[in-house]
Amino acid sequence: MLHSLKKLLGLVASTPAEQQPHSLPNEDITEQFRQRVKKESEAKVLALGGRICDWLPLLDAPELREVVDVRGRMSVVNALINISFQAPVAVISAWLAKENLLGHLSPEEAAILAKDDEHLTEQELANLRWNLESLWAMMWATRMVPDLDPGKWCGDNMASLLPNLERGQSNEKLATLNALRPAAELYRMLDFYYRLHWYCVDERMHGRAATVSESLVYERRKALEWIYNRQYAWDDVEMGT
Known part of the structure; x- marks a missing residue:
């Protein structure tokens, strides 16, 4: 099944992004933490050859699904x-x-x-x-x-x-799945994909090709947003940049 999809879509991998383990509890997602994650995410986007938008807002506190x-x-x-x-x-x-x-x-x-x-x-x-x-x-x-x-x-x-x-x-x-990753870890990944998505959209709007697939980034961000924000219905996840 996966081989057929990759052949159909012509998938080509690019440079891997750095991943870092974190395990802060939900209550430690402070303003300082969010500002630090923003800088980390921006550094990862730049490392992929992307661009950043400094005025993109910080994520809200998590309301994780069960x-x-x-x-x-x-x-x-x-x-x-x-x-x-x-x-x-x-x-x-x-x-x-x-x-x-x-x-x-x-x-x-x-x-x-x-x-x-x-x-x-x-x-x-x-x-x-x-x-x-x-x-x-x-x-x-x-x-x-x-x-x-x-x-x-x-x-x-x-x-x-x-x-x-x-x-x-x-x-x-x-x-049999019985647990999500810690809230802080989910926050970091969502923040990264949120800022990476902005880069992909901005490249497309200016007629340029991003260094990563916008569709891949979109689909992964959608899933992370849905997990992170329990108020979103699957068909109506907010995906603005």
């Missing part, structure tokens, strides 16, 4: 990605029902499952494929993978870490 909601979202996204690789809609819908996951569907996802296979648009299928990068970010947030380098696409080991619906596997691999 891990049960995150693993439910991951399970739904993983299942629906299979549709973009020609899995029948009815089969995916039945699997979600069997695993008691229908309650985690967003309205847009429910609308996709209400369609017949032949009525799915190319744009809908492309959007589902790109959800691989959103899912990869959530796998990082739940400690399934060790890093989230914007210079690398989702790993070749991704499929082995997830339920294989084609083989009839249950959702056990995701249902």
Whole structure:
């Protein structure tokens, strides 16, 4: 599945970004901490050959989702990605029902499952494929993978870490997830992708090519924003820069 996506999208990795471990508790996300993270994020963007915008605001304090909601979202996204690789809609819908996951569907996802296979648009299928990068970010947030380098696409080991619906596997691999990374660690990663996203958008608006994929950055930031801000619905995550 992943090899097919990479061939389809013509993925090429660029220089990895530096990752640093941090484990501050939620209450230590102070103004001073946020200012320090801003400078660290800007340094990482510059190290990737990007540019920064000094007046981009600091992130708000986190309102993290519960891990049960995150693993439910991951399970739904993983299942629906299979549709973009020609899995029948009815089969995916039945699997979600069997695993008691229908309650985690967003309205847009429910609308996709209400369609017949032949009525799915190319744009809908492309959007589902790109959800691989959103899912990869959530796998990082739940400690399934060790890093989230914007210079690398989702790993070749991704499929082995997830339920294989084609083989009839249950959702056990995701249902057993029981913790998110610390709030401060999530803050650092989201702040980095937020500022990196600004760079990507600004390059596109000025007719230039960014050094990293804007689509990759967008999808990962969306997943991180959704985890970090529980008020956002999956279909309506605020992605302004």
